Amino acid sequence: MEARHLRYALAVAEHQHFGRAAASLGIAQPSLSRQIADLEREVGERLFDRTPAGVFPTAAGAAFLAPARRALCEMASAVAEAGRAARGETGRLRLGFIGSALLRFLPSVLTPFRRDHPGVRLELREMSTARGSAALLGGELDLVIGRGAPRGPGAEHLVSVTVGRDDLVAVVGKGHPYAGLRTVTAAQLARQHLIVASADDEPAVRAGLRALLGADASVLDTATEARDLRTIIGLAGCGVGVGLGPSGMRAAGRSDTWFCAVTPRTPLPDLVMSYRADDRSPVLAAFLAEARRRGDDLPG
Amino acid sequence: MEARHLRYALAVAEHQHFGRAAASLGIAQPSLSRQIADLEREVGERLFDRTPAGVFPTAAGAAFLAPARRALCEMASAVAEAGRAARGETGRLRLGFIGSALLRFLPSVLTPFRRDHPGVRLELREMSTARGSAALLGGELDLVIGRGAPRGPGAEHLVSVTVGRDDLVAVVGKGHPYAGLRTVTAAQLARQHLIVASADDEPAVRAGLRALLGADASVLDTATEARDLRTIIGLAGCGVGVGLGPSGMRAAGRSDTWFCAVTPRTPLPDLVMSYRADDRSPVLAAFLAEARRRGDDLPG
DNA sequence: CACCCGCGATACCTCACAGCTATGGGCCCC
């Protein structure tokens, strides 16, 4: 049994007339008669009563037509769904990102992407750069935004694109001696208790800090580690010490905090977007296209 | 696009290998390659990634396969549903009947029919013989059980089968003078206030009563008319008068009522089952078969 | 590095069958 048989049966049911049904299908009446006869033979039941008053479905015919209609409908939607999926209008995007991406990059991309691709299920998970690249290689994520391009085994199967740059800034509570300063030096930082991102989570950030502090880098061994920017800001705000983070962090400042630039100007590892090189997902492609469009106005 | 294309695509997805998929379909590999290529051209999207590691659905392919599976499923169920409908296992039977059929005929037919045809929706409506045959001719019912074969315009399009016979019996309250009598005569009835079925509803019954009462038939003009047997029994039970109805009515007797046979023995019009002669519904056929099987043990 | 092997694509043939025209047969209506 082929879809053709269903289409023909539905046409006969609709027109209640073989001749007109055949005309509507663009075929000759005998061809239609034959196909319906074949269908009835295959189903094993007479599907239509040919009466002088017209052609009407039998009980079996009526029971046949309902699922037949649904079957053709499903076939049409199979094509439609394939097209939508290929255009990236439906599907799923599993995105892992570090907190600073929420301040700097994601808002300008996610908003238009959501608007243009309402059928896509976005699964957003905040996580460290290290966990993110592992999950990406493990196939649990489709896209990762972290700090510094992924390294290590498997990284050659990934493509990485820089989507943002940040300088290091310090954050202190309003009562701290540095509050009010426009800049602080590496030497000034080394004399304070520091609050920094976890070395395991953000190895590239930690390496940058070590380079900045030079001989004083050992202070990092006793620094307070926090797993996200809000915690760094919060701890600094209540006087625990001097928080260090990306300049994008300024956007998350509160009334009890003060931000200082760091001299010498210290660029953090790039904010990098990574995905599997062999990933042909149209949703991913659509997201990348949007990111490229929005990424142009980022600081280069 | 034909069902064949869907079957082939599903086979490729299942085996992740053109050669094995073709073998499972009983065709050669190049034929399968060609059909898949045709399908992809028609859908307008590549549905499978041919990699050295195997053949995997693209995003579009995955989106296509789900409704494709449903479509084939619907096609299979179309055949299955047609078969069930043709065997009378599914469908609808709209049955109109008079109250006495519930006492005499329907219980022995409905119980096994329900058991053997659980998928059939039975629409049972108690109604008078007159309304029943009108509804049958109007196409609002498929089967009617009434008293006396339908007459009048259109009746020649109906087939009627006798399914039960009743003699006329009288019913009185326990306090009535006739209570305790085995039989009452026509003359005795004529001296009492009578409770009978409505002349409009059951003309055949009324004609029988007139014949029985002969010259005294005028007492019927002032008789109480009731529209169903339970009402006749109830009114007689509380002393309103002498109820008249079919002998099957005895089964609905209560502790406050007494039944008398009528002499001379007065057969009521037959309990008759009617349906449209041109009705080819398998459900109807199945019901008629059941009725024939159970009808044999009826009083003839 | 060259060779081989496995797999999908391509080329070309062939035959089955979907569709066509012509015609038959049943039923209703005039």
Next chain:
DNA sequence: GGGGCCCATAGCTGTGAGGTATCGCGGGTG
């Protein structure tokens, strides 16, 4: 009783599904 409408049947034709043979490519191996 004759004519017309409608579906079924008969026989022919061309398209395309399926077949065989072969190519091209990528990956593993001696």
